[in-house]
Structure formats: C-alpha cells, structure tokens
Amino acid sequence: MAMPPNFPTASEPPPPPPPPGQGLRALIWGILLVGAFMLISLPTVILVFFGLLPTIVAWIVDRSDKKYAMFCVFGMNFSGLFPFLMDIWFKEHSTDAAMRILTDVFDLMVIYTAAGFGWMLYIALPPVITTFLTVMSERRVTVLKENQKTIIEEWGEGVINVVETLDKDSMNNPPRI
Amino acid sequence: MAEAPIEAEVGNDIPPPDVMAPPGLAPEPEMQPTAPPPRTGAGPVIVRDRYFINPDAPLVQLDSPSAKAYSVEDRRDLSRKMFALICTPGLPTRVDLMSAIRGVEMEGLLPLAEWEIVDWPLLGQKTMILIYERPLGGRVMDAIEGGAYKLNEYEFPRRIMAPLVMAVKSISTEDVPHRAIRPSNVFFMDEAMQTVVLGDGATSPPGFDQPMLFEPIDRSMTGPGGRGKGSLADDIYNLGATLVVLMLGYNPVARISDEDLLTLKMEQGSYAAICGSARLPIALLEPLRGMLNDTVGERWGLEELTGWLSGKKQPSLKQIPIVRSDFPFQFEGNNFYSPRTLSRYLSRHRETALQAITNDALIGWLRKGVGDANRADGIIATVETAALQKNEPQGTDEFVIAKACMVLDPQAPIRYKGFAFMPDGFPEALAVEFLHRGDATIPLEVLKIGLPPVWYSLQRAVFIGASVQQSDYIKLTGYLSLNDPGFGFERCLYEGNPTLACQSELIAKEYVYEIDDLLPALDAASNRVDNKTKPMDRHLAAFIAARFEEDIHPHLKALAAPVEETATIGMLSLLAFLQWKLRVSALFGLSSWVGGLLGPAINTYHSRSTRHEIEKEIPRLVRKGSLPELFDLIDNAEKRRSDAAGFEAAASEFATAEYEIRDIEGAGSERQSKAEITGKQTAAVVSVVLSMIIASVLFIVELF
Numbered sequence: 001m002a003m004p005p006n007f008p009t010a011s012e013p014p015p016p017p018p019p020p021g022q023g024l025r026a027l028i029w030g031i032l033l034v035g036a037f038m039l040i041s042l043p044t045v046i047l048v049f050f051g052l053l054p055t056i057v058a059w060i061v062d063r064s065d066k067k068y069a070m071f072c073v074f075g076m077n078f079s080g081l082f083p084f085l086m087d088i089w090f091k092e093h094s095t096d097a098a099m100r101i102l103t104d105v106f107d108l109m110v111i112y113t114a115a116g117f118g119w120m121l122y123i124a125l126p127p128v129i130t131t132f133l134t135v136m137s138e139r140r141v142t143v144l145k146e147n148q149k150t151i152i153e154e155w156g157e158g159v160i161n162v163v164e165t166l167d168k169d170s171m172n173n174p175p176r177i
Numbered sequence: 178m179a180e181a182p183i184e185a186e187v188g189n190d191i192p193p194p195d196v197m198a199p200p201g202l203a204p205e206p207e208m209q210p211t212a213p214p215p216r217t218g219a220g221p222v223i224v225r226d227r228y229f230i231n232p233d234a235p236l237v238q239l240d241s242p243s244a245k246a247y248s249v250e251d252r253r254d255l256s257r258k259m260f261a262l263i264c265t266p267g268l269p270t271r272v273d274l275m276s277a278i279r280g281v282e283m284e285g286l287l288p289l290a291e292w293e294i295v296d297w298p299l300l301g302q303k304t305m306i307l308i309y310e311r312p313l314g315g316r317v318m319d320a321i322e323g324g325a326y327k328l329n330e331y332e333f334p335r336r337i338m339a340p341l342v343m344a345v346k347s348i349s350t351e352d353v354p355h356r357a358i359r360p361s362n363v364f365f366m367d368e369a370m371q372t373v374v375l376g377d378g379a380t381s382p383p384g385f386d387q388p389m390l391f392e393p394i395d396r397s398m399t400g401p402g403g404r405g406k407g408s409l410a411d412d413i414y415n416l417g418a419t420l421v422v423l424m425l426g427y428n429p430v431a432r433i434s435d436e437d438l439l440t441l442k443m444e445q446g447s448y449a450a451i452c453g454s455a456r457l458p459i460a461l462l463e464p465l466r467g468m469l470n471d472t473v474g475e476r477w478g479l480e481e482l483t484g485w486l487s488g489k490k491q492p493s494l495k496q497i498p499i500v501r502s503d504f505p506f507q508f509e510g511n512n513f514y515s516p517r518t519l520s521r522y523l524s525r526h527r528e529t530a531l532q533a534i535t536n537d538a539l540i541g542w543l544r545k546g547v548g549d550a551n552r553a554d555g556i557i558a559t560v561e562t563a564a565l566q567k568n569e570p571q572g573t574d575e576f577v578i579a580k581a582c583m584v585l586d587p588q589a590p591i592r593y594k595g596f597a598f599m600p601d602g603f604p605e606a607l608a609v610e611f612l613h614r615g616d617a618t619i620p621l622e623v624l625k626i627g628l629p630p631v632w633y634s635l636q637r638a639v640f641i642g643a644s645v646q647q648s649d650y651i652k653l654t655g656y657l658s659l660n661d662p663g664f665g666f667e668r669c670l671y672e673g674n675p676t677l678a679c680q681s682e683l684i685a686k687e688y689v690y691e692i693d694d695l696l697p698a699l700d701a702a703s704n705r706v707d708n709k710t711k712p713m714d715r716h717l718a719a720f721i722a723a724r725f726e727e728d729i730h731p732h733l734k735a736l737a738a739p740v741e742e743t744a745t746i747g748m749l750s751l752l753a754f755l756q757w758k759l760r761v762s763a764l765f766g767l768s769s770w771v772g773g774l775l776g777p778a779i780n781t782y783h784s785r786s787t788r789h790e791i792e793k794e795i796p797r798l799v800r801k802g803s804l805p806e807l808f809d810l811i812d813n814a815e816k817r818r819s820d821a822a823g824f825e826a827a828a829s830e831f832a833t834a835e836y837e838i839r840d841i842e843g844a845g846s847e848r849q850s851k852a853e854i855t856g857k858q859t860a861a862v863v864s865v866v867l868s869m870i871i872a873s874v875l876f877i878v879e880l881f
Contacts, residue, residue, distance in 0.1 A: 068857035075864025079871040086879050118864050125863065126856025133852045137841045144834040151834075155783045155827040162828035163835050 043088050043098035050102050051081035054115030072122035073115050080114025224293045227252055228308050230261045232299050238315060241362070243268055243381035249308050251290075258311040259290060263297055264380045266304040266688060267612045269605055271379040272676035275307065277351035278379075285344025287312060287364060287374045294688045302686035307379060314365020317373060321426045326370050330458035333424055334486055337363075337373055338464075341419070342482045344375035345412050349479060354407045356383035358415035359391045360422045382605035383407055389435045390428070390451070391418040394442050394471055396599055397435075398521065399590045402609025403598025408641075410473045413482070414447070417468025420461070421451055429455035443517040446499060447471050463491065472497045474638075502546030508533045516547055520586035523578060524597070531574050534581045535560055555584035555635070570626040580631055587635040591628050594619050600629055601646055603653075604673020611670060612680070621666055624650070624657050649673075661737035663729070667719030675723075681716035692724040696752070696761045703766030708773050713748040721751065727758055742777040746812055749778065753808035763802025771807065772799045778811050783824040787816065 038045045055074040062069035084101045091097070101107045151159055221229040229250040239246035244262035251257040264270050275292045282288060288310040296303050317337070320326035328336055341363065348355045357378030366372040384404025389397040393414045396404045422428050430438050430451060441450035448469040457465065464485050467477030481491050505512030506519060509529060513519040523530040533539055534556060543553035559580045566572035579593040590597045596619040598606035603620070611617040623629070629650045633643060656668040671677060678690040679698075683706055687698035699712050706712075718736060722729060732754060735747025749771055756764060772795045782788050791810055798807045841848070 066854075066858070066861075068854075068861040071861035072857075072864040075861070075866070075868035079868040082868070082872045082875055086875055090879055121860045121864055122857065125860035126853050129856030129859050130849065130852035133855065134848075137848070141838050141841050144838050148831055148834050148838075151827045151831045154785050155824055155831075156785070158783055158824065159828040159831040163832045166832060 041088075041093070043093060043095050044085065046095060046098045047081065047085060047088060047101060051084070051111050052077055054112055054119070058115075058119070069119070069122045073118040076118025076121065077111065077115035080111040084111070221250075222295050222297065222306075224261075224291060224295060224306065224308065228259065228261070228291060230295075230306065230308075232297070236260050236311075238319075239311070241377055241380055242386040244307070244377070249311075258313060259308055260311045262307045262309065262377055262380050263300075264305040264307070266300060266302055267678070267680070267685075268380075268385075269382050269608050269674045269677045270305045271353075271381075271383065272690070274348075274351075274353050274355070274379040277353050278348070283344070283347035285340045285342075285373070285375055286347055287366070287376050289377075289379075292379075294690070294694075303688035305380075305688065305690075307377060309377065310366070312364030312366050312374060312376070313368045314370040314372075316361055317363040317365055317370075317423060318360040320365065320370060321423065326365075330424070330460060333458070333461070336371075337423055338420055339486050340373040341375060341416055342479070342486060345409070345416055346479050346483070349409045349412070354383065354409060354412045356404070356407050356411065356415070357381075357386055358412055358419050359387055360419050363419065363423065382609065383602070384411075385605075385609075387415065390422075390430060390438060391415045393473075394439065394447060394517075395588050395590060396602075397439060397442075398592070399597040399599055399602065400606065400609070402613075403590060403596075403602045403606035405590075405599030405602030405605075407599075407601070409478065410476050413468050413476060413478065417465055418447075418451060420468070421455065421457065421465060424457060424461060425455055439521070440518055442471070443521065444499065444501065444515055446496075463494070466494055467491070470494065470496075471499075473640075500547060500549065502542060502548075504542075504546050506533075506539060506542040506546065508536075516543065516549070516552060516585040517589065520582045520589055523585070524582045524589075524592040527575065527578050527594070530578045530581075534577060552584055556581055559584060570622075576626055576628075579628055583628075583632055583635050587632075587637060591623065591632050593623050593628055596620060596623065600632055600650075601642065603629070603650070604669075608670060608674045608677050611666075617666055617670075621657060621669070624654050624669070627654070661733060662713075662715050662718035663722040663733035663736065665715065665719070667715050668722055671720050671723035679716055679720040681714050681720070683710070683712065683714065683717070689720075692721065692755070693759055693761075695721065695724075696755055696759070696764055696767065699752075699770075700764040700767040703770040706770075708770050711745075711748060711774060712752065712767060712770055718751075721755065725755065725758075727754070729754065742781045745774060745778040746781070749775065749804065749808050749811060753804035756804045764804060765799070765802040768799045768802045768804055768807060771804065772796075775807075775811055782816075782820050783827075784820050787820055 034045065052074070055070060055077045058073035059067060059070040084107060087101070088097055221231050223229055229252060231248050231250070234248035236246040236248055239260050239262075241262060244264045247261050247263060249259035249261045251259055272292075275289060278286060278289045279292060280290065289307060290310065291308040293306060293308075294303050295306050297306070314320065317326065341358070345355065345358070355375065355378040358375060362376040362378070364374050364376050366374045382402055382404070383406050384392060384396060385401045387401075387404065391414075392404065393411055396407065396411065399405070430441075433441070438450060441453075445453070446469075448466045451469060452462075452465060464477065464482060467481055467485075470476040475495050475497060477485075477491075485491050499515065500517070501515040505514050507513075508519070508522070509526070511522065513522065519533070523533060540553045540556060543556065544550055559577055563572045563577045563580075570576060575594055579591065582589065582592055590599045596606070596610065598620075603623075607617055607620040610620050630647065633647055636643070653669045653673060656664050656672060657666065659665060667680075670680070676690050678688045679685070679695065683702050684695070684698040687694070687701065689695050689698045695717075699717075703712070713736065718733060722733060729751060732747055732751035735743055736751060738744050738747060752767070752771065755761070775795065779788050779791050782791065794810055795807070798810060
C-alpha cells in the first residue's frame with residue numbers, strides 16, 4: 001500500500017554561514033595560484049583573464065548558489081577562447097601574441113560572441129526544458145487517471161474510500177516536523 | 178338436548194373450519210338443520226392413497242366444536258365406516274395425542290386411523306385432518322336426551338362409567354391427558370349402543386372446547402386457550418362432571434350462569450356446587466365426590482376408580498375445608514367470604530381493584546376473618562414493593578393487581594389485563610391470543626414483567642413439572658429479550674407450541690408444522706408470491722430456529738445484519754443449509770425466487786468481472802434447483818479471499834496513482850521552479866560539456 005509522500009511543510013533551512021576568515025583564506029590562495037600561473041605562463045593568464053571577462057561578469061551577476069549562469073557562459077566563453085589559447089601554447093608563447101589577440105576585434109568578437117551564446121543558452125534552454133517536463137507530467141497524469149478509471153470500473157468506487165481513509169489518517173496524525 | 182347450551186359457549190373464539198360463522202352464532206352440531214348442504218363440486222380428498230374424504234358429505238352430528246366432520250371411505254375396506262374431522266386452520270392441534278393413539282386400539286377410546294395434512298377445498302388451504310372410526314350409535318347424550326337409550330343406576334357404572342374410566346386409563350399410559358372429556362364427546366361405537374367410547378381430544382389445544390362446568394376450578398377461570406396441558410387428575414375431574422350429566426341425563430346446573438357456578442364451586446366445593454340439588458344414586462356419590470374433589474392431592478385416581486368399579490371398598494374421603502371467613506369483606510356492595518372469590522372479582526374488575534388491595538380493611542379481614550397472616554403480609558409486601566418500583570413495570574397498577582390476585586388465590590391462573598392462563602398453558606394461550614386477535618402484546622407483557630416466576634414462588638406445595646415449566650419460562654423470556662429474526666415473540670410461539678403450523682404469510686395456507694415440509698412449501702409458494710418479496714420473514718426464521726435441530730446461530734446472525742447484502746446472504750445460507758441437511762430434492766421455484774434476489778449479495782464482490790461471472794452462472798444453478806450450490810457460488814470462501822486480495826491490491830494501486838497525480842498537479846509553482854532549475858542546470862551542463870568537446874577536438878586536431 002502506497003503511503004502518502006511527506007510533503008515539505010516548511011521551507012528548507014538556509015545553508016550555514018561560512019566560518020569567519022574563510023573568504024580571506026580563499027583570496028590568499030587565489031592570489032598565490034594566479035601568481036604561480038603568472039610565473040609559469042603570463043600570456044595564458046592575460047588571455048584567460050581578459051578572454052573570460054564575460055564569465056567573471058556572469059559570476060558576479062549570478063546571485064544563485066549553484067551559479068548556473070556562470071557555468072553556461074563559462075562553457076561557451078572557454079570554447080571561444082580555447083583556439084587562441086592553443087595559438088599561444090603551440091605557436092608563439094609571448095605576451096605580445098596574447099596582446100595581439102586581445103587587441104584584434106575579430107578575435108575578441110569570436111571570444112565574446114561565444115560567451116554571448118552561452119548566455120543565450122542560459123536564457124533559452126530552461127523554458128524549453130520546463131515545457132518539455134510539463135508535457136511529460138501531463139502525459140503521466142493522463143496515464144495515471146486512465147489507470148484509476150480502469151481500476152474503478154473493475155473494482156468499484158470502494159477503492160476511492162481507501163484514499164479518503166488514508167487522507168483522514170494523515171489529517172489526524174500529521175507527520176512530525 | 179340439554180347439552181347444547183353448555184357447549185354453545187365454548188370454542189366460540191375461533192371460527193369452525195368451513196362455515197367461519199361469527200362466534201357464538203354457530204349452531205350446535207345436534208341442532209343443525211337437516212337440509213343437505215350445497216355441493217362443493219370438489220372431488221374427494223385422498224389421504225395416503227387409501228382414505229377418500231368426501232367434502233360433499235358432511236356429518237354434522239359428529240362435528241366437534243373446533244372441527245367439522247365429513248364422511249370417509251376406506252378403499253381397502255369398503256365396509257369400514259369412518260369419518261374425518263377437519264381442524265380449524267391456525268388453531269394448534271395436539272399431535273402428541275394423535276401420535277399416541279394413531280393406529281392403536283385403546284380400550285374406551287374412539288380409534289384414530291390416520292391423521293394428515295391435506296388441501297381442504299372448502300377452506301382453500303391445507304389443514305390438519307383426523308380420520309376416526311365412525312361411532313355408529315351416535316352421541317350418548319343425544320341418545321339419552323332423545324329417549325333412545327335408557328339405563329338405571331345399577332347399569333350405569335358398568336355400561337357408561339367403566340368404559341370411560343378405561344379410556345382415561347388407556348390414555349394415561351401414554352402420559353398424555355385427554356382434556357376433552359365432556360358428555361357430548363362420549364359416543365356409542367355400535368348401533369346397538371353397547372360400547373361406549375370417548376371421542377376426539379386432539380383437534381384443539383387441551384381443554385379448549387371444554388365448557389366451564391367440566392373444568393376444575395382453577396382451569397375454568399382461564400380463557401379457552403389458557404386451560405393448560407393438565408394431567409390425569411384433570412381428566413378425572415372432567416370425567417366426574419361428565420358422569421354427573423350422563424347419569425342424570427341433563428345438566429343439573431344449566432340454569433346457573435358460568436360465573437355463578439364458579440363462585441359456588443369456590444365457596445362450596447365442586448361436588449356440592451354441581452351435585453348439590455341433583456338426585457343422584459347414593460351408590461355413585463362416593464366416586465363422584467372423589468373425582469370432583471378440588472384438592473388435587475385428595476382427588477381419586479385410577480386406582481380408586483378401578484377399585485370401586487370392581488367392588489372394593491375405598492378409603493374414606495378426606496375433605497379439606499374451604500378457606501373462608503366468618504364475616505365478609507365488603508367491596509362495591511358485594512360480600513366476600515373467601516379470598517378465592519375476592520381474587521376472582523378483583524381480576525375481573527381491575528379499574529377499582531386497587532382500592533380494595535390498598536384498603537386496610539382487607540388486611541384486617543385476611544388476618545382476623547380468613548386467619549391467614551401470610552396472605553395479609555403478601556398483600557402488604559406487594560403494595561410496598563410496587564411503591565419502591567414506581568417507574569418499573571413491576572410498579573404498575575396492573576402488576577400489583579395481578580400479583581395481589583395471586584397472593585389471595587395462589588392456585589388460580591395468572592391473570593393480567595384480562596388475559597388469564599394456567600402456567601402450564603401459556604404457549605397455547607399465546608398462540609390462541611395471537612391467532613384470534615392478531616396481537617399478543619399482553620401475553621408478552623406477562624413474560625417481560627416476570628409474572629410466571631411470581632406465581633411459582635407463591636405455590637405452597639411442590640407439584641410435578643414445576644421446575645421444567647419454570648425453565649421453559651426462562652427460555653421463553655430469553656428468546657423474547659432478543660429482537661433479531663429467529664427470536665422474539667415468534668420464537669416463543671413456535672418453541673411453546675411444537676405442533677403449531679408456521680404462520681408466515683408466505684406459507685400459512687400450506688399448514689407447515691414440520692421442518693421437512695418448509696422448503697417444499699416455499700417452493701410451491703414461489704409461483705403465487707411476488708418474487709420481490711424475500712422467502713424469509715420473522716415467522717419463518719423463528720419456525721426454523723424452533724424446529725430445526727442443527728445450530729443455525731451464524732445464519733441467524735447474518736440474517737439479522739442491518740446491511741441488506743449480509744442479510745440476503747444470511748437468508749440464502751440458511752435456506753441452503755436446510756436443503757443440504759434435510760436432503761430436500763431440487764427446488765426449482767425457490768431457487769429461481771432466491772436467485773432473483775441475489776443482486777445485493779452479488780454486489781458484495783468488488784470485482785466487476787467476478788460479478789459478471791456469478792450472474793452468468795446463476796441461471797444454470799437455478800435450473801438445477803440447488804440452493805447449496807447457489808450459496809457456494811455466491812459465498813465461495815476462495816473466491817471471497819481472491820476478491821478481497823484483488824481489491825486490496827487495486828486500492829493500493831489506486832492510492833499510489835492518486836498520490837502521484839497529486840504530487841504532479843499539486844506542486845504548482847514549486848514544480849515550475851523545479852523545472853526552471855532543471856533547465857538552468859541542463860543549460861550549464863550542456864555548455865560545459867560542449868566546451869569540453871570543442872576543447873578536446875581542437876586539442877586533438879592541433880596534436881595530429
């Protein structure tokens with residue numbers, strides 16, 4: 001016998017605040033990491049920093065926990081940037097080459113258009129997915145109702161009483177929070 | 178014809194079987210007009226392929242007060258003269274007496290050849306008939322009154338008294354009292370008027386047809402139905418009074434009303450009241466005094482009677498003095514010297530009786546006049562107890578009157594609201610009350626308020642059968658306390674009257690008094706009864722419960738269920754159980770009838786396909802006429818289990834689907850936001866995955 005699912009009766013608790021000093025620690029680690037990368041490959045760091053500016057903007061703009069917008073923009077932004085990173089890594093590994101790319105409008109347009117495509121993806125895909133899921137749910141409800149109708153035809157209205165009894169029971173004995 | 182007025186007053190509550198004349202207007206058998214009755218056109222009624230009863234040949238001279246006589250022909254012996262008594266339908270008959278005397282030559286008794294239930298065309302229904310040898314000499318009383326038979330005091334003991342004593346003796350060996358000994362029921366068996374026999378006593382309840390003159394004081398105070406089973410002592414009293422009338426050739430107290438005669442009997446004793454002014458032979462005085470002794474313990478028995486007839490001297494009679502006062506108790510202009518007469522008066526004047534009962538003068542009269550302090554204390558206790566139980570049935574005026582009357586005359590019958598019966602005659606009285614008036618409220622009140630136990634508690638002497646009677650009352654009270662089918666008033670009716678035919682309207686005309694005949698009767702009824710009516714009612718259920726020896730409580734319990742479906746299954750199970758246990762052959766009509774009523778029972782199955790299967794199967798089983806198979810189809814345990822399990826699974830599936838639907842539909846904005854989050858998540862994943870693919874492809878291309 002299926003039991004009624006326990007619907008959440010109160011909003012989920014907010015995530016615990018980060019412990020004090022953790023932000024500073026992350027910042028120090030970030031500076032050290034960037035410093036290390038700058039020592040290893042300054043052109044890459046320059047290209048990445050300026051090439052991924054839309055991603056940084058998206059990171060700032062996206063106030064959600066999961067930062068889906070940032071990931072969307074990042075994915076496409078990185079796809080647009082990667083060919084130029086390949087040029088730096090495999091053709092001419094110099095700051096001049098990096099600057100040349102960054103000052104080339106066409107190259108920048110490629111990089112930022114790709115980022116823009118990522119943003120478009122972020123805007124366009126969720127409604128499509130939502131619509132798809134709604135259609136799927138409605139289809140499922142139709143199937144379930146058909147099943148219920150068949151059950152009632154075969155077994156009579158008495159089967160409904162079971163649900164009513166369960167409802168009454170759950171009303172009388174609400175799940176503990 | 179002096180006997181006619183005596184008998185005119187009895188048996189007038191229940192109409193005779195064929196004419197159904199208004200009570201009291203039916204002429205006496207001896208006074209019937211001689212014109213032949215109109216021919217019915219119906220053929221003879223055949224009993225056991227041997228006796229042909231001719232409805233067109235009534236024998237009015239042999240009628241009894243509750244049964245009409247018709248000519249009978251014995252096809253195996255055409256020379257044999259016989260007659261049949263057609264009983265009044267609905268009046269309990271005495272099958273115990275019939276069984277005891279059927280086919281047995283008993284000295285002094287009219288031989289009963291056969292008894293049977295037949296469809297009597299003049300009544301348009303079945304009824305009990307008794308086939309007797311025809312007494313060719315007619316009634317002794319008719320012969321004496323008509324001057325055709327004369328005998329002197331010397332011949333009387335040998336020719337009249339001895340055969341009748343033998344008749345009582347014969348019947349006493351069967352332990353069944355005759356209870357219908359009266360002058361008009363004494364016959365000459367032969368045309369030469371040499372052999373005297375005692376006539377029928379089985380066509381009505383014990384004492385039902387007896388005029389008050391011939392009944393002992395206590396039993397004559399009741400209605401015809403409440404006279405009680407009685408005993409040998411009552412038969413001997415009946416015989417004593419009968420002998421007085423036969424000896425004299427007339428009724429010596431014909432000019433005295435019954436009520437006055439009863440008062441005389443109570444104040445002077447029966448012997449003095451009946452024989453006081455009559456010129457009886459001195460030789461007969463001793464046995465008559467012995468037979469009419471009002472004290473049962475002192476009354477002559479068969480030993481004394483046979484001894485006297487054979488010339489032996491009998492011990493002198495002990496006369497118990499009648500309890501009476503030297504000075505009267507005055508009430509409503511009447512002077513009462515005996516508590517018995519006062520009790521009788523109060524029971525018949527209930528509207529003012531309480532004034533006498535609560536009168537201190539009565540207590541004083543009982544103590545000083547009657548000299549019986551116990552009765553005085555009994556009256557005081559009755560009034561005081563009632564005062565304490567003011568709101569109980571035992572505190573009502575009617576209860577107080579009934580109990581006070583018992584205290585004043587403990588031997589008298591139980592009298593309540595005008596309903597009087599001897600405690601050993603309650604079932605018959607109940608049946609007569611119900612069949613005559615259609616309402617047994619007062620007898621049932623008697624049971625409910627517990628008057629019989631009060632009567633037994635007031636008896637000063639223990640008598641045979643008292644404990645059995647008391648336990649019977651306990652059982653009846655138990656049955657009455659339950660109102661379910663199979664119990665209640667109807668159960669009391671059939672438990673108390675083992676030979677009463679089932680009074681259910683469905684089969685009343687079939688005269689079913691044995692359980693074996695019930696199902697065939699219902700089968701026959703199926704053709705004429707509206708098939709929407711159930712073949713079960715309270716009378717049928719009670720009749721089955723009383724007559725069927727198997728335990729049917731589970732069936733009755735189901736029958737009593739408030740739910741229609743359960744009650745229908747209970748009905749079918751009970752009928753099927755009867756057919757199975759009694760090995761009754763195919764019942765096509767009843768099966769069809771029951772099959773048409775099974776809709777609610779079939780609907781107890783949850784599964785539609787199972788219901789369809791059952792509905793398809795019913796006609797086949799109806800054609801077999803088998804109720805057990807029908808029941809097995811409707812209430813098969815395996816099928817029930819399977820249906821219940823299937824229903825449980827279906828309900829579970831339905832509930833799961835319901836909660837899933839609610840989960841999908843009821844989420845609303847939550848579902849929308851979930852979908853949006855999913856969309857965003859999908860977009861992020863797509864984006865990252867695409868970037869990985871692009872990066873990988875570019876990297877590989879660069880390398881190779």
